[in-house]
Amino acid sequence: MARKSIGESNGAGTGSGSAAVLDMEARLTEDHHQSLVLWLRMLSCTVRVENEIRSRLRTHFGITLPRFDLMAQLERHPEGLRMGELSQRMMVTGGNVTGITDQLEEEGLVVREPSPEDRRAFVVKLTPAGRKAFGKMAAVHEQWIIELFSALPASSKDMLIDLLSQLKQGLNDRLPNERK
Amino acid sequence: MARKSIGESNGAGTGSGSAAVLDMEARLTEDHHQSLVLWLRMLSCTVRVENEIRSRLRTHFGITLPRFDLMAQLERHPEGLRMGELSQRMMVTGGNVTGITDQLEEEGLVVREPSPEDRRAFVVKLTPAGRKAFGKMAAVHEQWIIELFSALPASSKDMLIDLLSQLKQGLNDRLPNERK
Numbered sequence: 001m002a003r004k005s006i007g008e009s010n011g012a013g014t015g016s017g018s019a020a021v022l023d024m025e026a027r028l029t030e031d032h033h034q035s036l037v038l039w040l041r042m043l044s045c046t047v048r049v050e051n052e053i054r055s056r057l058r059t060h061f062g063i064t065l066p067r068f069d070l071m072a073q074l075e076r077h078p079e080g081l082r083m084g085e086l087s088q089r090m091m092v093t094g095g096n097v098t099g100i101t102d103q104l105e106e107e108g109l110v111v112r113e114p115s116p117e118d119r120r121a122f123v124v125k126l127t128p129a130g131r132k133a134f135g136k137m138a139a140v141h142e143q144w145i146i147e148l149f150s151a152l153p154a155s156s157k158d159m160l161i162d163l164l165s166q167l168k169q170g171l172n173d174r175l176p177n178e179r180k
Numbered sequence: 181m182a183r184k185s186i187g188e189s190n191g192a193g194t195g196s197g198s199a200a201v202l203d204m205e206a207r208l209t210e211d212h213h214q215s216l217v218l219w220l221r222m223l224s225c226t227v228r229v230e231n232e233i234r235s236r237l238r239t240h241f242g243i244t245l246p247r248f249d250l251m252a253q254l255e256r257h258p259e260g261l262r263m264g265e266l267s268q269r270m271m272v273t274g275g276n277v278t279g280i281t282d283q284l285e286e287e288g289l290v291v292r293e294p295s296p297e298d299r300r301a302f303v304v305k306l307t308p309a310g311r312k313a314f315g316k317m318a319a320v321h322e323q324w325i326i327e328l329f330s331a332l333p334a335s336s337k338d339m340l341i342d343l344l345s346q347l348k349q350g351l352n353d354r355l356p357n358e359r360k
Binding site: 033034035036037038039041042043044045046047048049050052091092093142145146147148149150151152154156157158159160161163164165166167168169170171173174175 | 213214215216217218219221222223224225226227228229230232271272273322325326327328329330331332334336337338339340341343344345346347348349350351353354355
């Protein structure tokens, strides 16, 4: 509610810009806005890391983040994933799952196979070559993540993992229809 | 390095799918992969919250997340932002900043004004009507965030904010050329 009143008071004039921003920040650090502060902090850390990884994947391997993400999902599911499942599991938005799959298939890195559960459907799998190519990138990717998170000591990382696990469980309980 | 060897061993056969996944998860929870576990946990929590907010904004207000994000950036900068600054500050990818700005301008929610620092450039600002419209949505948005984070007690939220602030500082130190 405070954000609304801040917005409205600022709307009346443009002279008090930076004072209004300081005022908003002061209010945002009050307990009342704790969840919003937490969300914005989490979002900004995630965006920073994601953008850095996106840029390094392009520079070092000439690939996009959605392509890396798609291969990572397939590596986690050696039994193969249907296109719908694959779309749902993607961690980054903006990737064209069908387009990426077509491209990877042309390069011999994935195959489409009939689904063992439903012969009319098909699943996508990494080929041995795809698995090998992904493995090489994943090892470098993990080193980047270790580097980017190196400001935190191991005990802080454990604490963060634990707190985020509680949050994830809470989200699973609250949003039961979404993928876990 | 372990992810690479997992990938390569899986590539040899397809019969041990779920065992291979369990094996990977077991390895991923070893200390060695602590940073990667942390990153994947953080990314998945962020994606869950972001997707839920995206869907609610569409249902309740008929707007996209990039449009909400763009208005939020302008609300935080009553002095106005240049188009380049605005693009850089956007927290979500996939939004067409020029297209959204054009649309908001047509609806009378933002204005383009000559920049006070450089008369050849212009800045984008919320109009009083834009500020009011955003304020109403922001109040509801904050209630959603409070609800989605309600699994965590206040003390855990404080701890998370503190740990994420350390991470953010570490990222700022490591990636000095990016926006803070």
